Amino acid sequence: MAISKLFIANRGEIAVRIIRAAHELGIRVVQAVSAADRDMLAARLADEVVEIGKAHASKSYLNKEAVVAAAVASGADAVHPGYGFLSENADFAEMVESAGLVFVGPKPETIRAMGDKATARTMAMRAGVPTVPGSEGRVENAEAALSAARDIGYPVMIKAAAGGGGRGIRIANTAEELQTLIQQASAEALAAFGDGGLYLERFVARARHVEVQILGDGARAVHLFERECSLQRRRQKVWEEAPAACLAPHVRDLLCASAVRLAESVKYRGAGTLEYLYDATTGEFFFIEMNTRIQVEHPVTEMITGVDLVKSMLRVAGGTPLALEQSDIRARGHSIEVRINAEDPARKFAPAPGTIASLTVPGGMGVRFDTMLYPGYTVPPFYDSLLGKLIVWDDDRPSAIRRLIGALSELKIEGLTTTRSLHQALALDADVNAGEFHTGWLEGWLDANPAVASAA
Numbered sequence: 001m002a003i004s005k006l007f008i009a010n011r012g013e014i015a016v017r018i019i020r021a022a023h024e025l026g027i028r029v030v031q032a033v034s035a036a037d038r039d040m041l042a043a044r045l046a047d048e049v050v051e052i053g054k055a056h057a058s059k060s061y062l063n064k065e066a067v068v069a070a071a072v073a074s075g076a077d078a079v080h081p082g083y084g085f086l087s088e089n090a091d092f093a094e095m096v097e098s099a100g101l102v103f104v105g106p107k108p109e110t111i112r113a114m115g116d117k118a119t120a121r122t123m124a125m126r127a128g129v130p131t132v133p134g135s136e137g138r139v140e141n142a143e144a145a146l147s148a149a150r151d152i153g154y155p156v157m158i159k160a161a162a163g164g165g166g167r168g169i170r171i172a173n174t175a176e177e178l179q180t181l182i183q184q185a186s187a188e189a190l191a192a193f194g195d196g197g198l199y200l201e202r203f204v205a206r207a208r209h210v211e212v213q214i215l216g217d218g219a220r221a222v223h224l225f226e227r228e229c230s231l232q233r234r235r236q237k238v239w240e241e242a243p244a245a246c247l248a249p250h251v252r253d254l255l256c257a258s259a260v261r262l263a264e265s266v267k268y269r270g271a272g273t274l275e276y277l278y279d280a281t282t283g284e285f286f287f288i289e290m291n292t293r294i295q296v297e298h299p300v301t302e303m304i305t306g307v308d309l310v311k312s313m314l315r316v317a318g319g320t321p322l323a324l325e326q327s328d329i330r331a332r333g334h335s336i337e338v339r340i341n342a343e344d345p346a347r348k349f350a351p352a353p354g355t356i357a358s359l360t361v362p363g364g365m366g367v368r369f370d371t372m373l374y375p376g377y378t379v380p381p382f383y384d385s386l387l388g389k390l391i392v393w394d395d396d397r398p399s400a401i402r403r404l405i406g407a408l409s410e411l412k413i414e415g416l417t418t419t420r421s422l423h424q425a426l427a428l429d430a431d432v433n434a435g436e437f438h439t440g441w442l443e444g445w446l447d448a449n450p451a452v453a454s455a456a
Contacts, residue, residue, distance in 0.1 A: 002318040003027050003078040003102060007050075007071040008042070010082030011061060013372045013388055014294070015042035018080050021310035030074040032067060034060035036380040041372045050074055055382045061085045064092045068099050078102035078317060084384065087293040088115050104317040105270045106292050107218070114266060114290040118161045118199040124287040127265040129258045132277060132286040134201035145182050146175055148200050158182055160189035161197035169235060171203050201288070206438040208278040209237075210244045210285065212259035213301045215312050216268035217322040223256040224305050225331045227297055231426070231442050233349070238419075238442060239426060240297035241336045242304050245397050245435050246280055255285050260326075262287070271298070271313045280438075296339070296389065299370060303335035303393040334400045335393040338423040340371075340413070341385040345422045353381040354416030362410035366393040366403055369411070379416065387418060397435070401427055425449070 005028045008015050019029050019042055031046030036055035043049045050070045053060030060066070062085055071079050079096045081087035087105070090112035096103040105111070114120045118138045121131050135148040138161050149156045149172070158170040158181055170185045172178035182198060190196035209232065213224040228244035229237045247255065259274040273291040278284075298309050307329065316322060343349040355378045361369050371388025373379075379387065392407055394400040405427045408420055426432050431441070 002320070003104075003314055005030065005074070005076045005078070006104075006314070007074055007076035007079045007101075008032060008046070008082065009061065009067045009071070009079055010085055010087070011037050011040060011042060011372075011383065012386065013370050014082040014296075015040075016045060016372055017370055018082060018310055019045045021308060022080075022314060025311060025314055027314065030071070030076050032061070032070060034382075036382055039377065041374055041377070044374075048074060055380065057085065057383065064089070064095055067092070068095045068101075071096070071101055072099050076101065078104055078314075080104040080314070081293065083293050083296060088291070090115060102317050104313055106216075106268055106272065110266050110268060111292045114272075114292050116161050116197075117159060117289045118197070120290050121199070121287070123266060124262055127258075127262045129262045129287045130285060132201040132204065132288060135199045138197045138199050139182075142179055142182055145178060145198070145200060149175065149178055152200060152202050155203040157201045157203045158185045158198055159201060160185065160193060160195070161199055162189065162193040162195035204277050204279050204286070206280070206440065208244070208246050208280055209275065209439050210247065210255065210278045211273050211275040211291075211295075212256050213295070213298065213309070214259050214263045214268065214272050214274065215307075215309070215316070215322060215324065216263050216270065216272070217316045217320075218267050218269040219264075220322055221260050221263035221268055222322065222324050222326045222329060223260050224301050224307055224309075224329055226252065226255060227300055229297060230437055230439050231432070232439055233442050233446065235439075237297065237339070239336065239338050239423065239432075240300055241334065241397070241400075242300040243331055243334070244278075245334075246278065248283070251278075251283060251285065258285075258287070262290075268292075270316055271295075271309050277439075296386070297337050299368060299389060299391045300335040300337045303366075303368070303391060304331045304333055305329055306332075333393055333395050334397045335391060336397075336400050336404050337389050337391045338404065338408075338426075339386055339419070340388045340390055340411070340423075341419045342379050342387050342416055343385050343419050344417040345419060346417075349419075351381065351385050352417040353379040353385075355379070356413065357415030358412065359414070360410065360412035362390070362407040364403075364407075366400075367407050368392075373413065387413065390423075398433070401433060 086092040094108040139145040170181035186196040231239040368391040
């Protein structure tokens with residue numbers, strides 16, 4: 001049954017993105033809002049608005065019962081969770097389906113299996129997908145961790161079995177460090193995700209973070225090539241691009257084929273991303289986790305393939321089999337996305353909410369700005385600091401970087417401090433232009449260039 005009325009259980013720029021895609025498909029939209037979000041752009045664009053709770057996310061966007069009750073009462077026939085909040089919560093997906101609504105995403109059992117990183121590793125191994133050498137499933141206590149680390153070899157990475165965003169991760173170089181850090185990692189994971197479970201992986205130094213975008217309909221899956229997301233601060237992505245220039249063509253083929261294999265093995269439905277570490281010194285790649293939702297960085301994939309991922313999600317959720325064959329999907333040119341956050345690089349990236357005094361959005365061929373901003377809008381202090389994503393496309397990577405420099409110079413957000421200056425500095429950096437970086441590179445660069453990142 002095609003979706004006719006969609007309930008959006010999210011906020012910010014991703015809510016705006018979903019509304020536009022839904023309207024293009026002739027779908028009416030009900031926008032959930034917290035008390036702090038009644039005047040956000042998504043609320044202005046939606047056909048209907050429903051307040052679901054107080055400003056804090058725990059009282060609104062993370063309140064499963066309130067969200068499902070509001071969706072049912074609105075008369076919607078489907079719920080799109082966006083990213084973050086409840087998007088990878090299997091219990092929420094189950095509640096949506098139990099209420100007779102369509103969850104725009106994978107089945108609850110898929111989220112449950114792939115959302116637990118230890119289980120996902122096992123599923124990947126069964127599908128013949130390379131994984132980073134690590135523990136077989138969770139390590140239940142310090143003794144089990146020490147035993148697993150002896151087999152893996154130091155240094156090891158301690159990772160939370162649930163959740164993401166870099167939380168619950170530690171690197172231990174010795175057995176003594178492991179004993180101390182495993183307690184810290186478990187406590188952090190428990191506080192962040194309600195699950196203190198951990199597993200271990202070999203730490204790959206100077207790794208590249210490469211991920212593959214897939215689409216599936218529960219029976220068949222295709223890939224839409226890969227993205228590189230190695231420029232990270234505190235394991236949070238800052239700058240993303242597609243394709244990954246660090247990959248040789250034969251490695252790209254193997255990587256993308258492995259992602260399709262794993263997606264089909266779990267009967268994946270909707271848009272999802274399989275994340276890998278790539279060791280440029282050996283040419284090896286290793287599956288690390290799956291994100292069972294749309295990604296923040298999905299626009300760069302859309303720019304090189306011409307495929308609207310959000311529309312594709314809505315069609316599949318409405319019961320339409322995947323129309324794309326793998327041979328239909330071609331990658332053209334190069335795309336880069338930079339995250340524009342309400343943060344002050346000069347003050348250790350402290351949050352900087354405020355009111356938008358004026359806004360100048362860059363334009364021209366190959367330039368896109370996905371945002372929730374408008375002049376006069378007050379950015380609330382309760383949520384993620386992402387204001388928007390500046391995305392550019394051009395025929396090749398050097399041309400895309402030049403286009404990015406021009407677009408960043410045009411972008412003006414007055415009234416609060418943003419990370420625009422950071423991206424201007426990165427776009428001019430010799431290592432970035434040469435593609436010579438890894439997942440730990442940016443933090444070292446920031447330490448060495450404190451004034452550059454904060455330059456106007």
